[in-house]
Amino acid sequence: MLLFLMAFLALLDIGFALPNPNSSFPFEDLLSSPERFGFPTWGQSLNVQAENLRDDVESGELNNCQFAVEFPTNAFVTLLTFKQAELTPTCRIDVSSAQDISTTIKVSKLTQCPFVVKSGGHAAFAGGSSIQNGMLINMARLNMVSLSDDRKITKVGPGNTWYDVYKKLDPLGASVVGGREAGVGVGGLALGGGISYFSGRYGWACDNVLNYEVVLANSSIVNASPTKYSDLYWALRGGSGTNFGVISRFDLATFEQGLLWGGSRFYSMDKNISLSEAFSNFVVDAPTDDFAHLYLAFVYASELGGFAANTGPVYGLPVANPPIFAELEKIPYVEDATGFSNLTSLTVALNQTAFLSFKTVTFNNDATLIKEVIEIFVEEASAVLDVPGIIPAFAFQPISLNIIDKMTKNGGNVLGLSSSSGPLTSNLPIVARLSLS
Numbered sequence: 011m012l013l014f015l016m017a018f019l020a021l022l023d024i025g026f027a028l029p030n031p032n033s034s035f036p037f038e039d040l041l042s043s044p045e046r047f048g049f050p051t052w053g054q055s056l057n058v059q060a061e062n063l064r065d066d067v068e069s070g071e072l073n074n075c076q077f078a079v080e081f082p083t084n085a086f087v088t089l090l091t092f093k094q095a096e097l098t099p100t101c102r103i104d105v106s107s108a109q110d111i112s113t114t115i116k117v118s119k120l121t122q123c124p125f126v127v128k129s130g131g132h133a134a135f136a137g138g139s140s141i142q143n144g145m146l147i148n149m150a151r152l153n154m155v156s157l158s159d160d161r162k163i164t165k166v167g168p169g170n171t172w173y174d175v176y177k178k179l180d181p182l183g184a185s186v187v188g189g190r191e192a193g194v195g196v197g198g199l200a201l202g203g204g205i206s207y208f209s210g211r212y213g214w215a216c217d218n219v220l221n222y223e224v225v226l227a228n229s230s231i232v233n234a235s236p237t238k239y240s241d242l243y244w245a246l247r248g249g250s251g252t253n254f255g256v257i258s259r260f261d262l263a264t265f266e267q268g269l270l271w272g273g274s275r276f277y278s279m280d281k282n283i284s285l286s287e288a289f290s291n292f293v294v295d296a297p298t299d300d301f302a303h304l305y306l307a308f309v310y311a312s313e314l315g316g317f318a319a320n321t322g323p324v325y326g327l328p329v330a331n332p333p334i335f336a337e338l339e340k341i342p343y344v345e346d347a348t349g350f351s352n353l354t355s356l357t358v359a360l361n362q363t364a365f366l367s368f369k370t371v372t373f374n375n376d377a378t379l380i381k382e383v384i385e386i387f388v389e390e391a392s393a394v395l396d397v398p399g400i401i402p403a404f405a406f407q408p409i410s411l412n413i414i415d416k417m418t419k420n421g422g423n424v425l426g427l428s429s430s431s432g433p434l435t436s437n438l439p440i441v442a443r444l445s446l447s
């Protein structure tokens with residue numbers, strides 16, 4: 011039985027880096043002609059055969075997940091971020107189509123071997139997109155990025171990072187609402203919410219998915235949009251993915267986009283009060299200019315002599331220092347890395363840090379509270395500075411009223427924010443690791 015299942019998964023051509031990524035395993039053939047694949051003929055009904063396979067698992071003849079070929083641990087270390095790499099899956103299934111995902115779900119059910127889905131692998135906790143004793147469904151081969159002829163929709167596979175998407179769209183003068191760092195995956199960001207440089211204009215990434223191709227728990231493949239499976243569509247917008255199905259393709263609203271202005275600036279820590287006020291005022295004023303985006307961060311960086319502040323002003327048009335950043339402009343910085351660039355370069359420039367762990371909390375936009383949070387951060391972070399290899403950091407992100415307004419389109423998202431929530435600030439404590447090596 012064990013040998014059969016190893017052969018079975020090899021035949022699947024959805025795993026173990028087999029050469030032809032396009033063919034998929036004929037699962038129905040397995041059920042209707044099991045002898046072709048080395049199974050005994052169990053009976054006439056497909057259910058009987060499925061039940062027999064399950065019985066083998068339950069009786070211990072086939073141990074849960076033991077059918078899988080072991081993958082070298084280091085292959086996962088390169089595949090996953092630090093937290094994810096704490097767990098070692100029994101096997102990795104490299105799916106190439108929605109049908110492959112469907113088949114994998116059937117196999118998972120038949121063998122009672124749990125699975126997890128991995129897009130960019132940046133989930134903040136072990137188990138988010140890795141698993142101990144289970145199958146890791148790796149989306150990497152689902153790497154389609156295809157702009158429609160009318161330039162209104164980009165079909166994107168969940169195997170892409172945002173870098174892959176922008177690199178394809180930038181030369182076409184088009185863009186989508188996605189992540190701000192190159193290495194983050196399309197899957198997790200678009201399903202979890204998705205704060206973007208373009209959120210003032212269009213809302214979060216999840217508000218700009220026009221259609222999801224989804225593989226459901228019963229292995230069927232459906233499309234969820236405002237008009238089809240609209241309840242599923244709503245749930246997927248910010249409700250995370252694997253809870254409801256596995257997304258095999260995102261159809262993203264697309265817009266014309268040229269060069270942007272922006273980047274990052276560093277400040278000495280004594281500017282933290284004026285920066286807190288400038289950031290908080292920006293969150294209030296943001297609805298006057300949908301093209302503007304700003305984050306405020308604090309980090310311990312020994313090369314900068316200790317704690318330092320960092321801002322990320324970005325403008326969606328090639329206009330340097332637009333009036334919306336006037337208050338910020340008055341605050342002297344020690345290092346300036348702003349300029350004109352396309353989105354690909356901007357996301358690469360920001361993609362310098364590997365996060366070991368991060369959490370989020372959201373509160374009313376309030377400069378006094380922001381200042382207090384910074385004080386607490388410095389106090390708490392000071393206690394762990396001698397821990398080797400980590401950099402404590404902290405970021406404030408805007409959820410201004412124009413963003414909240416754009417979140418209500420297409421029936422609204424599962425996050426349920428409304429303008430009565432008022433402008434908000436999302437706060438992100440981060441522990442970043444120094445380097446990937």
Ligand SMILES: Cc1cc2nc3c(=O)[nH]c(=O)nc-3n(C[C@H](O)[C@H](O)[C@H](O)COP(=O)(O)OP(=O)(O)OC[C@H]3O[C@@H](n4cnc5c(N)ncnc54)[C@H](O)[C@@H]3O)c2cc1C
Pocket residue numbers: 126127128129130131132133134138139149168188189190191193194195196197198199200201202203204205206250251252255256257258363364365
């Ligand atoms: C360096 C860094 C920068 C970030 N920048 C931003 C940012 O600018 N804006 C923002 O909003 N967030 C940002 N985040 C947070 C990020 O959006 C989340 O961590 C997100 O979950 C990562 O997605 P991923 O695909 O890379 O991760 P993964 O770990 O692969 O996926 C995250 C979760 O989504 C599930 N999932 C992934 N793909 C699918 C699918 N196709 N079907 C079903 N479920 C799926 C996974 O199973 C997992 O539970 C950042 C995180 C990091 C580490």
